[in-house]
Amino acid sequence: MQQFEFSDISRILTPILARHGGDASRLLQVLLEVQDVCHFIPSKAIDLIAAHFGVPRVNVEGVVGFYSFLSTHPVGEYRLLFSGNITDQMLGKDELMQYLCNKLWVEPGKVSEDGLVSIASTSCTGMCDQGPAALINGWPLTKLDHNRLDLIAELIRSRKPVADWPAMLFEVADNIHRGDVLLGQPSEPGAAIRATLARGAKETLAEVDKSNLRGRGGAGFKTASKWSFCHAAIAEEEGGIICDVGGHPERFIVCNADEGEPGTFKDRVLLNSYADLVFEGMTVGARVVGASKGFLYLRGEYRYLLQQLEAVLKRRREAGLLGENILGQTDFSFDIEIHLGAGAYICGEESALIESLEGKRGRPRNRPPFPVTYGYKGRPTVVDNVETFACAAKIAEKGGAWFAAIGTAQSTGTKLISVSGDVARPGIYEYPFGVTVSQILDDCGAEGRSYAVQVSGPSGTTISWKEFERKIAFEDLPTAGALMVFRRKRDLFQAAQNFADFFAHESCGFCTPCRVGTELQKKIMSKIASGYGTASDLEELKRLGHILKTMSHCGLGSSAANPVLDILEKFPDMVESKLKAFAFKPAFDLDGALATARTITGRDDDWAHL
Amino acid sequence: MSKTITIDGLAVPFQEGQTIMDAALVSGVYIPHLCHNPEFKPHGSCKLCTVNVNGRNVASCTMPAVEGQQVLSDIAELNADRLALTQMLFVEGNHLCPACEKTGNCQLQAVAYYLGMMSPHYNHFYPQREADASHPDVMLDRNRCIYCELCVRASREVDGKNVFGLSGRGIKTLLVVNSASGLLGDTDLAVTDKAAHVCPTGAILIKRHGYAVPIGQRVFDHITIKEVQTGGSDE
Numbered sequence: 037m038q039q040f041e042f043s044d045i046s047r048i049l050t051p052i053l054a055r056h057g058g059d060a061s062r063l064l065q066v067l068l069e070v071q072d073v074c075h076f077i078p079s080k081a082i083d084l085i086a087a088h089f090g091v092p093r094v095n096v097e098g099v100v101g102f103y104s105f106l107s108t109h110p111v112g113e114y115r116l117l118f119s120g121n122i123t124d125q126m127l128g129k130d131e132l133m134q135y136l137c138n139k140l141w142v143e144p145g146k147v148s149e150d151g152l153v154s155i156a157s158t159s160c161t162g163m164c165d166q167g168p169a170a171l172i173n174g175w176p177l178t179k180l181d182h183n184r185l186d187l188i189a190e191l192i193r194s195r196k197p198v199a200d201w202p203a204m205l206f207e208v209a210d211n212i213h214r215g216d217v218l219l220g221q222p223s224e225p226g227a228a229i230r231a232t233l234a235r236g237a238k239e240t241l242a243e244v245d246k247s248n249l250r251g252r253g254g255a256g257f258k259t260a261s262k263w264s265f266c267h268a269a270i271a272e273e274e275g276g277i278i279c280d281v282g283g284h285p286e287r288f289i290v291c292n293a294d295e296g297e298p299g300t301f302k303d304r305v306l307l308n309s310y311a312d313l314v315f316e317g318m319t320v321g322a323r324v325v326g327a328s329k330g331f332l333y334l335r336g337e338y339r340y341l342l343q344q345l346e347a348v349l350k351r352r353r354e355a356g357l358l359g360e361n362i363l364g365q366t367d368f369s370f371d372i373e374i375h376l377g378a379g380a381y382i383c384g385e386e387s388a389l390i391e392s393l394e395g396k397r398g399r400p401r402n403r404p405p406f407p408v409t410y411g412y413k414g415r416p417t418v419v420d421n422v423e424t425f426a427c428a429a430k431i432a433e434k435g436g437a438w439f440a441a442i443g444t445a446q447s448t449g450t451k452l453i454s455v456s457g458d459v460a461r462p463g464i465y466e467y468p469f470g471v472t473v474s475q476i477l478d479d480c481g482a483e484g485r486s487y488a489v490q491v492s493g494p495s496g497t498t499i500s501w502k503e504f505e506r507k508i509a510f511e512d513l514p515t516a517g518a519l520m521v522f523r524r525k526r527d528l529f530q531a532a533q534n535f536a537d538f539f540a541h542e543s544c545g546f547c548t549p550c551r552v553g554t555e556l557q558k559k560i561m562s563k564i565a566s567g568y569g570t571a572s573d574l575e576e577l578k579r580l581g582h583i584l585k586t587m588s589h590c591g592l593g594s595s596a597a598n599p600v601l602d603i604l605e606k607f608p609d610m611v612e613s614k615l616k617a618f619a620f621k622p623a624f625d626l627d628g629a630l631a632t633a634r635t636i637t638g639r640d641d642d643w644a645h646l
Numbered sequence: 647m648s649k650t651i652t653i654d655g656l657a658v659p660f661q662e663g664q665t666i667m668d669a670a671l672v673s674g675v676y677i678p679h680l681c682h683n684p685e686f687k688p689h690g691s692c693k694l695c696t697v698n699v700n701g702r703n704v705a706s707c708t709m710p711a712v713e714g715q716q717v718l719s720d721i722a723e724l725n726a727d728r729l730a731l732t733q734m735l736f737v738e739g740n741h742l743c744p745a746c747e748k749t750g751n752c753q754l755q756a757v758a759y760y761l762g763m764m765s766p767h768y769n770h771f772y773p774q775r776e777a778d779a780s781h782p783d784v785m786l787d788r789n790r791c792i793y794c795e796l797c798v799r800a801s802r803e804v805d806g807k808n809v810f811g812l813s814g815r816g817i818k819t820l821l822v823v824n825s826a827s828g829l830l831g832d833t834d835l836a837v838t839d840k841a842a843h844v845c846p847t848g849a850i851l852i853k854r855h856g857y858a859v860p861i862g863q864r865v866f867d868h869i870t871i872k873e874v875q876t877g878g879s880d881e
């Protein structure tokens with residue numbers, strides 16, 4: 037294990053702190069870099085960082101403890117995190133992880149004795165179309181199999197720096213199988229901004245309104261309304277006019293690229309190959325609401341995209357599409373800063389995201405006030421999904437009527453669907469809204485007869501084969517974009533359990549129903565999975581579901597019971613077949629209580645069990 | 647001219663800027679709550695104060711009162727859900743009331759009485775949490791912490807210190823203190839600080855005051871939490 041002396045730590049920290057400056061909103065970014073260098077955040081570093089930003093030590097410690105990718109104890113010099121989504125699991129993740137652990141003589145979740153390597157699970161890394169996937173020191177590994185793991189084990193044993201590993205291990209494909217107006221029709225960089233400037237900000241807002249664009253992050257809020265609320269907030273404050281252009285310094289445009297919903301990876305593809313379109317949409321938004329500063333909140337799992345995204349921003353600045361006096365317009369300045377997340381699904385929730393942008397624990401705020409009036413640093417802030425901004429750019433370029441003609445009346449335009457699971461061609465499919473699930477299943481080559489589909493990830497809806505004629509649309513099956521397919525004979529209970537574990541792991545812990553309720557749900561699901569479940573546990577799950585749905589502080593808690601309630605309702609056989617035959621509930625698991633004794637004595641024979 | 651909302655059919659006046667909880671407390675209407683303390687900015691974490699407003703559940707301690715709101719609070723369904731939340735708070739920590747100095751003065755225990763809690767219902771988590779006796783005058787026992795952050799708020803807002811904070815996430819949330827050693831004794835907490843006296847449970851206790859008031863003569867041994875917190879009488 038590496039030891040750090042105080043002088044080492046201050047030597048490591050000095051350049052990092054100098055680069056980030058003194059604003060406490062940079063705290064999380066600094067911690068990510070320290071974690072990179074030291075493989076944990078040493079206590080002395082917490083002191084120095086707290087002093088540097090002038091914040092209490094206890095706050096820094098709170099931030100370190102909140103994010104999965106930061107730790108107060110050393111992780112391995114090589115830290116392997118296997119993506120734990122159900123799609124990875126179906127592709128053999130559990131066995132592969134154990135295989136690598138055996139090869140490297142390390143227990144899952146622990147650090148090897150020499151401090152060289154640690155192997156653990158993490159929430160979905162957004163590579164479901166090319167899993168099983170993992171992260172090695174933050175870099176994505178795809179399509180893992182025994183051969184690749186043999187190679188990886190060898191590279192680790194020979195202590196080869198990750199930067200020198202064969203590029204083939206890190207290949208990430210876009211896997212676009214169907215493109216439509218977003219993916220299929222290229223736009224000239226700058227086209228949407230030119231159209232906006234020519235038309236006027238107010239008129240562009242009118243076009244976005246006419247397009248009936250609704251947010252692609254899941255909730256489906258009308259984008260034009262959000263943008264005009266942000267305006268109204270400013271207008272109210274200043275007694276000013278709506279659409280007063282001129283780059284008021286203190287309102288913000290935030291692009292939500294947290295993409296944490298398991299099974300969703302379309303924002304990854306947009307950012308990899310259509311970043312100009314996304315930044316263009318943000319710039320259009322900035323012109324409309326009069327923002328001069330924007331943020332891209334990029335999930336930590338997508339850190340590998342950071343460099344190329346910075347390069348796109350640089351190119352756009354050079355082309356006059358970003359920065360001071362955009363396209364020569366003296367009253368229009370706007371720039372974008374990229375901010376990294378650090379492994380926390382909750383930071384996709386817009387108010388938690390803002391907290392995280394401010395360098396804090398990602399805890400959802402109390403609402404009202406909403407971000408459009410009280411957002412980043414208390415200023416009016418628009419938070420929109422990556423795909424929403426891409427759509428907005430297209431609308432600015434081609435007009436609202438053009439967009440409104442696509443899709444259905446209530447759900448205009450197209451939707452990117454991330455397809456994974458039991459299909460021949462996992463990847464990205466862009467469809468006009470209103471497409472049926474069965475159409476998508478045909479197009480992606482769903483193996484044999486599909487049995488169930490998880491729409492919009494764990495927080496969405498499980499549908500059975502009886503519902504495949506339902507449509508992807510806000511009025512029928514709303515979705516943030518994930519579509520995970522399960523063929524016949526798949527253990528759907530395992531999927532529901534995986535999702536229950538996910539929510540318990542990702543609960544921010546702020547409110548009682550979600551903090552304790554998700555953990556209780558996880559425990560009951562695990563009890564059923566290990567054959568100790570009874571009928572009363574099913575009632576308990578329904579009761580918990582009610583409490584989670586109706587008492588939680590934010591959308592994480594209120595949707596955390598969805599997959600469990602759905603499987604109980606739609607596939608009761610799948611659950612009941614796991615129950616103990618008798619109806620009484622053992623209050624105390626005698627055999628379980630002996631587990632510690634078994635570990636201590638190293639026994640697991642028949643006589644060590646009841 | 648004052649505006650009104652109705653709570654369980656009763657007209658309750660409020661002033662602009664007040665929350666539903668504020669309005670209720672002023673009028674002597676009791677809505678169960680744990681993380682709320684009228685001396686501090688609303689927090690909204692325990693969710694015991696959840697009420698139904700025009701068909702939707704909201705936390706009454708953070709929701710602004712708005713003219714004409716129809717609030718349902720003292721109804722069977724909500725009380726059952728509040729009971730479940732209280733049971734959750736009990737099982738996620740280690741609450742051994744008979745052996746706890748706070749017994750009888752504890753708001754968690756008193757709310758449990760009020761809601762008719764007869765058993766913890768859920769299996770206990772039996773978490774491993776640390777107690778900290780390093781401070782000369784104040785005892786910190788994390789086994790009894792419900793993460794209401796009243797100590798955090800009091801230290802920051804009233805004492806002008808930052809002695810307490812939360813770390814961890816989800817069920818691994820953890821109360822931490824502002825010292826490199828992690829010990830309360832190494833922080834600048836003084837026994838006179840507000841933060842040392844706001845804990846609704848027995849997680850923060852003042853040393854050498856144990857059993858000064860005998861069991862049986864403590865606040866909630868005689869009157870309900872409803873009476874104490876609304877200053878009214880329990881009909």
Ligand SMILES: Cc1cc2nc3c(=O)[nH]c(=O)nc-3n(C[C@H](O)[C@H](O)[C@H](O)COP(=O)(O)O)c2cc1C
Binds near residue numbers: 256259387590591
């Ligand atoms: C737990 C949780 C996680 C979320 N994660 C994301 C996310 O990763 N990306 C996203 O765009 N929206 C996410 N959202 C929705 C955002 O809160 C917000 O509604 C969205 O960013 C608004 O953008 P839109 O109007 O363009 O959809 C999440 C919401 C919740 C409750």
Ligand code: SF4
Binds near residue numbers: 742743748749753754
């Ligand atoms: S803190 Fe309250 S509820 Fe917990 S053990 Fe003490 S008296 Fe009981």
Ligand code: SF4
Binds near residue numbers: 790821
């Ligand atoms: S120690 Fe007491 S006041 Fe502080 S968070 Fe825990 S329960 Fe609340």
Ligand code: FES
Binds near residue numbers: 400543548549592
């Ligand atoms: S909102 Fe995070 S735990 Fe409930």
Ligand code: FES
Binds near residue numbers: 680681692695696707
């Ligand atoms: S009192 Fe309102 S949430 Fe705790």
